[in-house]
Amino acid sequence: MTTPEIKGFCPGALRPMQSGDGIVVRIRPFNGRLRRAQADGIATLAAAHGNGMIDLSSRGNIQIRGVTEESYAGLIEGLRRMSLLDATPEIESRRNILVTPFWQTGDETEALAAALTDEMVAEGAPQVPHKFGFAVDTGKLPVLQTASADIRLERDAGGGLILVPDGSTSGKPVTSETVIAQALDLAKWFLKNRDSYSRMNQVIADGATLPPGYFVPRQAQTYVPAPGYTPLGAIVGLAFGQLPVETLAGLAKQGGLRMTPWRMILVESARNLPDVDGVITDPADPLLRVVACTGAPACSQGLAETRSVASEIAPHLGVDQMLHVSGCAKGCAHPKPAPLTVTATAHGYDLIRNGRASDPADQTGLTLQDIIKAL
Ligand code: SF4
Known part of the structure; x- marks a missing residue:
């Protein structure tokens, strides 16, 4: 049986990380692309060996969550059969x-x-x-x-x-x-x-x-990622970069998938925006302007829930407002300053304007309703 080598940082598939909801296994697709069979296979494996939730990381990697020590070996074997693994953790x-x-x-x-x-x-x-x-x-x-x-x-x-x-x-x-x-x-x-x-x-x-x-x-980047059509296919968004296995399987039916670092997936050759539950196709959807880390309880360091809070706040954001909700001062999901940052603390939420999750707060001890009023 393959025994997971559990580390506290930067997980891979061969060097996974323990989190509050089990082991996180991160896959690095070669050239950022998954063939349809690979994407469908990952969905099947994540359903069988994880908790059914998949994250897209800020480097376009795929994280299978909720894996157990018992289920890890079967997952790795399945990924290896689909040529999605490297030879060693170092590589x-x-x-x-x-x-x-x-x-x-x-x-x-x-x-x-x-x-x-x-x-x-x-x-x-x-x-x-x-x-x-x-x-x-x-x-x-x-x-x-x-x-x-x-x-x-x-x-x-x-x-x-x-x-x-x-x-x-x-x-x-x-x-x-x-x-x-x-x-x-x-x-x-x-x-x-x-x-x-x-x-x-x-x-x-x-x-x-x-x-x-x-x-x-250098040339300055002018491209702004958004759901819509490209010459290569259709781009869809994912709230918080997260998708259930059913969504990944649904996208796999439409074409090969290209992972991006933007919490979006490009569906190769798609001529219509895919009608799949769990994807964002409207470029004006406020959830595209919200970043939230895993938060509690899935992250053991999280001091409060993040994504349900972010979903509640999102409809109240102005069209040009961008929000980062962090489960603790570490700010994993957005290490840079954001126009609005909400950081969970042991005593409610901090609101930080134009700063990082760890910066001094403009307002402290807030409830969800306080935050919405303060926007
Ligand atoms: S910012 Fe804190 S709560 Fe959020 S994922 Fe990182 S360590 Fe966990």
Whole structure:
């Protein structure tokens, strides 16, 4: 029997994490894509071995929740049969590669993502920290700049490939032949210069001098993710990035699925917005402007429920208001400042304007009704 190696951080499938509602098993789909049979298979496995709920992470990974020590081995065996696992926990941790969901079969993005994957799973790959990751964002315009990554592959205004250390406003010109080797060199540079830091933007913010060549201005992201049609298929939203297994199975009937870091899924080739329970198809739905972590009781550190509270507040938000509801001051779901943050405490909710979940509150000890009045 496969025994789970339970850690308290950054779960994978082979290195899962214990949470308040059981073991969390995180799957990293290759190139962010699930074939229909894989998506349907994950739904079946999550129903049989988990609690029937699936999360889409902020890096486009899939988390099966509520797994038990007894059910873990069967789940892993099923995932392995569908070619969704890496060889070892170490390789799984290093293969932290986010890919623009708009890649097309046979295009340069697909080839670069495959080449980078091959290098990062190989023996001798840079031993980067577990949260360190790459973004292959090589469509004409960048779409992943708000997603977490440390080394980014993008295009400059002229369409040339550039390599970007996260936190830098400029990149280094590279070619499709040189970019992967240069990305690995940049990862090694990070390892040499990181001191106690775990992320590239911390090293850049601390004033480290990059190697020569990082002088090409980046394009600023203008793309705003939203449910709707794209040339590749239809994008649907998921409240809080969560979906029951029935919703995943329903989407799998419509086409292959591309995971995104936006709490949205792109359904390949869908000509109509899928009529599946549990998805958001209206780009004006206020739930798209609400971020909420797992909260209590599913997260053992949560001091109160988060998602039911967020659902109650959502209809009262103004059209330009964005809300983050956090089950504790850790702020996992949105580590950055938000216009409105509600943080659960042992004595009601704190309301923080333009800050993080851990920042000093503008108002404390609030009830749900107090928060709605204060908006
Ligand atoms: S912010 Fe707190 S309650 Fe929410 S998921 Fe993170 S640790 Fe749990």
